[in-house]
Amino acid sequence: MNSSLSLFNLMHPDILADPYPFYHRLQTEAPIHWDPYVKAWVCTSYTEVAAALRDPRLSTERLLPSEALASLGLQDMIPIYAVLERQLLFIDHSDHTRLRALMNRAFTARRAEEMRSYIQRIVDQLLDTVESRGSMDVVRDLAYPLPITIIAELLGVPVEDREQLKKWSDDYASVLGSFQSIPDNLASVLQSVSEMGAYFDAIILRRRQEPRDDLISALIAAQETDNQISQAELIKNCILLLAAGHETTTNLIANGIYTLLRFPEQKDRFLTDPTIVASAIEEMLRYESPAQYTSRKALTDLEIGGQLIRQRQVVILIMGAANRDPARFPDPDHFDISRHDNKHLAFGYAAHFCLGAALARVEGQVAIQTVAQRFPLLRMDLQLPTWRENVNVRGLASFHVRVDSS
Numbered sequence: 001m002n003s004s005l006s007l008f009n010l011m012h013p014d015i016l017a018d019p020y021p022f023y024h025r026l027q028t029e030a031p032i033h034w035d036p037y038v039k040a041w042v043c044t045s046y047t048e049v050a051a052a053l054r055d056p057r058l059s060t061e062r063l064l065p066s067e068a069l070a071s072l073g074l075q076d077m078i079p080i081y082a083v084l085e086r087q088l089l090f091i092d093h094s095d096h097t098r099l100r101a102l103m104n105r106a107f108t109a110r111r112a113e114e115m116r117s118y119i120q121r122i123v124d125q126l127l128d129t130v131e132s133r134g135s136m137d138v139v140r141d142l143a144y145p146l147p148i149t150i151i152a153e154l155l156g157v158p159v160e161d162r163e164q165l166k167k168w169s170d171d172y173a174s175v176l177g178s179f180q181s182i183p184d185n186l187a188s189v190l191q192s193v194s195e196m197g198a199y200f201d202a203i204i205l206r207r208r209q210e211p212r213d214d215l216i217s218a219l220i221a222a223q224e225t226d227n228q229i230s231q232a233e234l235i236k237n238c239i240l241l242l243a244a245g246h247e248t249t250t251n252l253i254a255n256g257i258y259t260l261l262r263f264p265e266q267k268d269r270f271l272t273d274p275t276i277v278a279s280a281i282e283e284m285l286r287y288e289s290p291a292q293y294t295s296r297k298a299l300t301d302l303e304i305g306g307q308l309i310r311q312r313q314v315v316i317l318i319m320g321a322a323n324r325d326p327a328r329f330p331d332p333d334h335f336d337i338s339r340h341d342n343k344h345l346a347f348g349y350a351a352h353f354c355l356g357a358a359l360a361r362v363e364g365q366v367a368i369q370t371v372a373q374r375f376p377l378l379r380m381d382l383q384l385p386t387w388r389e390n391v392n393v394r395g396l397a398s399f400h401v402r403v404d405s406s
């Protein structure tokens with residue numbers, strides 16, 4: 001394979017800032033191809049990414065077993081992998097159906113909608129703080145603190161523990177994109193993972209004795225009805241909710257506001273038509289997808305786009321590329337907040353479709369609409385935003401805007 005088509009190129013600063021010309025090149029020259037550098041098949045076309053996400057022959061059970069980790073010199077990562085094991089995102093078929101049904105019962109769209117006024121209150125408080133300053137870093141001042149506050153409230157953990165949860169969850173998330181190497185902050189990550197496990201163990205015990213109106217109590221209630229989820233599974237999936245609900249939503253909010261400011265005519269439309277917010281959020285998710293790709297492992301030999309995928313080979317499915325596929329979305333690089341027929345794959349698809357999509361949508365809608373209404377003269381500061389050095393989690397490291405009227 002031509003090395004200029006390898007996913008390694010995504011680390012180049014120019015491609016990291018704007019990966020879409022590179023994705024379009026892959027779509028034209030090699031929509032499904034073996035990448036020897038990442039040792040996986042890479043898939044970029046909408047039709048094939050969507051088909052792969054719903055194909056039961058492609059498994060989410062893709063974690064390396066302990067022996068394989070040891071043979072790669074990654075034995076220090078074993079406790080981290082152990083937490084991922086049994087999380088929804090890493091199990092399949094009947095096991096996944098059982099656990100997902102239980103989590104669905106506790107994590108409903110209604111529960112997310114009921115959070116709307118609480119989300120509004122937190123957004124208002126965060127914006128009160130920045131208003132007098134005349135400027136803000138959208139990431140630091142709004143997009144980062146909001147989701148962790150919301151997920152902590154939903155889970156029902158005490159307010160005073162939130163800073164601690166944020167630190168644990170940041171540590172944990174920092175290794176999720178770099179499995180094949182030992183992170184520099186390994187000691188801190190290992191400590192966080194172990195403390196997080198003990199923390200949720202204790203809180204689940206407390207809620208079992210004294211249930212409240214929160215997600216952990218709802219999960220326990222569902223568990224007690226079915227008796228089909230172990231304490232360990234409950235702990236690991238609380239950790240998943242904390243981690244999955246945090247960074248991705250941060251990036252939806254910051255990427256969304258950034259994109260709106262890059263397209264002033266769309267910003268004006270957003271400001272003048274309050275009914276457009278829901279479709280605008282979908283377009284933001286399509287245009288700058290916070291989770292750029294996922295992966296699956298072949299359970300059997302199979303064919304994708306005319307290529308033979310062998311059993312146990314890994315396929316990387318780039319939703320960020322599929323969401324800009326011209327074969328699916330007319331004029332895909334145009335940001336259009338009233339776009340119709342916008343069935344993007346930013347939340348995945350089929351059995352593993354994002355459990356928190358309804359909550360993320362409400363958070364995005366409230367945060368972005370409130371910023372636009374409260375600061376109609378919102379504009380980018382001279383300091384240009386920078387993208388984080390992460391090819392999967394697409395988000396801005398910082399993003400300074402002026403919120404004053406002078």
Ligand code: HEM
Pocket residue numbers: 060088089090100151240241242244245246248249252289290291294295345346347348349351352353354355356357359360
């Ligand atoms: C799954 C994206 C917010 C919890 C997923 C998947 C994607 C995704 C792409 C599927 C991955 C795959 O199939 O391999 C996002 C984005 C979000 C977001 C872009 C924000 C904009 C949230 C929130 C929560 C959450 C707020 C919870 C509080 C989950 C869980 C799964 C998941 C538990 C696993 C579902 C399963 O395997 O059955 N998310 N997510 N996500 N997400 Fe989200």
